[in-house]
Amino acid sequence: xxxxxxxxxxxxxxxxxxxxPIDLDIDDGQFVVFVGPSGxxxxxxxxxxxxxxxxxxxxxxxxxxxxxxVQPARRGLAMVFQSYALYPHMSVRKNIAFPLKMARVPQDExxxxxxxxxxxxxxxxxxxxxxxxxxxxxxxxxxxxxxxVREPAAFLFDxxxxxxxxxxxxxxxxxxxxxxxxxxxxxxxxTHDQVEAMTMADKIVVLxxxxxxxxxxxxxxxxxxxxxxxxxxxxxxxxxxxxxxDAARHDAHTVGIRPEHVDVSSGSGMWTGTVGVSEHxxxxxxxxxxxxxLSQPLxxxxxxxxxxxxxxxxxxxxxxxxxxxxxxxxxxxx
Amino acid sequence: MATNASRAAARLMISxxxxxxxxxxxxxxxxxxxxxxxxxxxxxxxxxxxxxxxNYYWFLTDPSFKAAMxxxxxxxxxxLLITVIGGTMMALLLDQPMWGQGVIRIMVIAPFFxxxxxxxxxxxxxxxxxxxxxxGHLALGLGMEPLSFFSEIPLxxxxxxxxxxxxPFATLILLTALQSLDQEQLEAAEMDGATWVSRFIxxxxxxxxxxxxxxxLIQTIxxxxxxxxxxxxxxxxxxxxxxxxxxxxxxxxxxQFDVGMGSAGGVIAIILANIVAIFLMRMIGKxxxx
Ligand SMILES: Nc1ncnc2c1ncn2[C@@H]1O[C@H](COP(=O)(O)OP(=O)(O)O)[C@@H](O)[C@H]1O
Ligand SMILES: [Mg+2]
Numbered sequence: 288x289x290x291x292x293x294x295x296x297x298x299x300x301x302x303x304x305x306x307x308p309i310d311l312d313i314d315d316g317q318f319v320v321f322v323g324p325s326g327x328x329x330x331x332x333x334x335x336x337x338x339x340x341x342x343x344x345x346x347x348x349x350x351x352x353x354x355x356x357v358q359p360a361r362r363g364l365a366m367v368f369q370s371y372a373l374y375p376h377m378s379v380r381k382n383i384a385f386p387l388k389m390a391r392v393p394q395d396e397x398x399x400x401x402x403x404x405x406x407x408x409x410x411x412x413x414x415x416x417x418x419x420x421x422x423x424x425x426x427x428x429x430x431x432x433x434x435x436v437r438e439p440a441a442f443l444f445d446x447x448x449x450x451x452x453x454x455x456x457x458x459x460x461x462x463x464x465x466x467x468x469x470x471x472x473x474x475x476x477x478t479h480d481q482v483e484a485m486t487m488a489d490k491i492v493v494l495x496x497x498x499x500x501x502x503x504x505x506x507x508x509x510x511x512x513x514x515x516x517x518x519x520x521x522x523x524x525x526x527x528x529x530x531x532x533d534a535a536r537h538d539a540h541t542v543g544i545r546p547e548h549v550d551v552s553s554g555s556g557m558w559t560g561t562v563g564v565s566e567h568x569x570x571x572x573x574x575x576x577x578x579x580x581l582s583q584p585l586x587x588x589x590x591x592x593x594x595x596x597x598x599x600x601x602x603x604x605x606x607x608x609x610x611x612x613x614x615x616x617x618x619x620x621x
Numbered sequence: 622m623a624t625n626a627s628r629a630a631a632r633l634m635i636s637x638x639x640x641x642x643x644x645x646x647x648x649x650x651x652x653x654x655x656x657x658x659x660x661x662x663x664x665x666x667x668x669x670x671x672x673x674x675x676n677y678y679w680f681l682t683d684p685s686f687k688a689a690m691x692x693x694x695x696x697x698x699x700x701l702l703i704t705v706i707g708g709t710m711m712a713l714l715l716d717q718p719m720w721g722q723g724v725i726r727i728m729v730i731a732p733f734f735x736x737x738x739x740x741x742x743x744x745x746x747x748x749x750x751x752x753x754x755x756x757g758h759l760a761l762g763l764g765m766e767p768l769s770f771f772s773e774i775p776l777x778x779x780x781x782x783x784x785x786x787x788x789p790f791a792t793l794i795l796l797t798a799l800q801s802l803d804q805e806q807l808e809a810a811e812m813d814g815a816t817w818v819s820r821f822i823x824x825x826x827x828x829x830x831x832x833x834x835x836x837x838l839i840q841t842i843x844x845x846x847x848x849x850x851x852x853x854x855x856x857x858x859x860x861x862x863x864x865x866x867x868x869x870x871x872x873x874x875x876x877q878f879d880v881g882m883g884s885a886g887g888v889i890a891i892i893l894a895n896i897v898a899i900f901l902m903r904m905i906g907k908x909x910x911x
Contacts, residue, residue: 337812339808339812358765358811359808359811359812360811360812360813360814360815364812365812366808366809366812368805368808368809369805370805372805372806372808372809373806373809374806374809374823374824374827375828376827376828376830377823377827383808385813385815386813386814389813389814389815389819390814424862433809433813437813506854516844527892
């Protein structure tokens with residue numbers, strides 16, 4: 288239970304069309320991530336699914352039932368907000384129990400479900416505190432707790448980790464993935480962070496200005512980006528995109544090569560360049576190499592303990608079987 | 622930076638203001654206390670002998686004192702009830718997106734800027750007068766007997782006038798509080814299945830609690846000393862039906878020229894006001910520091 292379909296759904300605020308008509312299918316039990324730069328309409332799309340915004344055209348079908356005009360609470364979806372949106376004057380216990388109270392669940396049943404959720408989320412010791420007395424990560428878990436007690440058909444997350452520090456973010460990322468493995472409930476997750484998308488998703492939806500650029504599994508997007516936008520957005524560090532004669536040599540307007548698919552040698556190669564800034568991560572090192580004929584420096588990956596320094600001259604050769612070719616409209620050439 | 626040196630400097634620099642304010646307060650207070658123990662009537666000049674608690678005794682046992690206490694309570698309580706409930710409803714209305722929001726908000730605030738005497742007179746002569754007032758005309762137009770507000774429901778009429786004046790204040794404070802409510806909380810409640818009424822009770826009202834406390838505290842202090850509205854409309858009558866404590870003190874000292882009795886009433890009023898203030902602080906102060 289938790290199959291969501293968008294059929295030609297569009298959204299305009301006034302006469303500004305934020306989301307042009309789109310179709311999307313979210314299967315039961317899938318972990319779907321909407322990813323895209325800030326302001327591209329990810330939150331709006333999620334709010335349309337939640338029912339917090341009305342669609343301008345099109346319809347939303349949840350589990351085979353047209354839910355376009357159904358109130359948010361009746362859609363059987365639970366949402367976790369970016370600001371957590373906990374009720375500040377209620378204890379953690381009351382916060383988690385609130386949806387049950389609204390659904391008139393009997394008192395003892397409420398208590399059982401709250402205890403259960405608290406146990407799953409490691410909140411047992413904090414049930415009588417107010418949200419203001421909790422850390423960011425704990426608040427996040429309370430917000431998730433409030434969502435899971437309803438046993439929704441699907442969870443909606445709107446950038447739930449963006450207010451946490453880097454270490455907590457990695458931890459919560461794992462917890463949410465684990466929760467998904469355990470509950471097997473559909474999850475729709477919005478983020479602007481492609482690392483979150485790659486690590487958590489079964490299916491990634493890449494959005495730009497409200498338009499779906501590509502839908503696919505993380506590896507599909509990594510291996511076969513359908514256009515230059517997806518190519519540049521997915522993968523860290525970014526894919527190198529090269530235009531001009533070097534691309535024309537491969538019958539393309541633009542060619543793309545990921546930093547991890549370039550051979551570095553001190554002898555000879557396709558491009559000759561000067562090493563600029565290098566980023567040492569321990570396991571890997573990323574070099575920014577300035578090549579004479581190219582307008583932008585290339586990023587390349589080398590082993591962790593390669594002995595190269597600022598100003599050194601090196602030779603680069605892309606691995607041809609990993610070269611991505613795009614035409615003048617930015618679309619992939621197969 | 623609150624170092625010891627800067628704190629000492631701060632104390633030194635605010636001391637002139639504190640001394641001035643203290644003098645400003647202590648001199649009249651001292652004089653009032655002093656007069657309240659004298660037989661001091663302007664109609665019978667001569668010696669003003671010290672008579673101990675006699676003024677207090679007569680003031681407290683005067684039947685109009687009990688009436689004044691009840692009227693004061695009814696006046697304050699009634700106005701608080703109307704302005705807090707009405708102000709919350711007005712704030713909810715004004716919080717809705719609508720056309721001409723800015724102008725409407727300014728118009729709603731307007732009564733607060735009308736002087737108490739003026740609004741008392743306007744209501745008395747233009748609205749509530751049974752012959753010339755608009756309410757009288759309306760009643761006649763509907764074929765009913767015009768109501769003589771100030772002789773039949775005098776206290777209620779005054780409560781109404783004062784509420785009209787203070788409603789904007791309550792509305793303004795509550796509207797500001799309402800606008801500071803995180804919209805995501807309301808949306809979360811909506812997702813959680815809360816109806817509008819549940820959202821109001823469980824999310825908006827707790828958020829408004831602090832603002833309501835502020836409204837009650839500030840208004841109580843001002844409402845205890847309502848005077849102008851009574852003076853220009855009913856003169857405390859008929860009988861003592863609209864005499865509150867402030868008005869009773871005015872009657873004693875300025876109509877009966879009994880300075881000693883008036884001062885005793887003043888001291889009693891100060892004590893009562895402080896009791897109310899302490900009581901209110903205790904009761905709702907918890908709300909403020911949460
Ligand atoms: N209530 C609204 N009224 C008008 N424009 C809005 C509203 N909500 C969002 N927008 C616009 O829609 C676009 C997408 O917003 P949003 O979905 O919040 O982006 P994202 O979550 O991807 O950062 C933005 O350009 C934003 O200005
Ligand atoms: Mg957003």
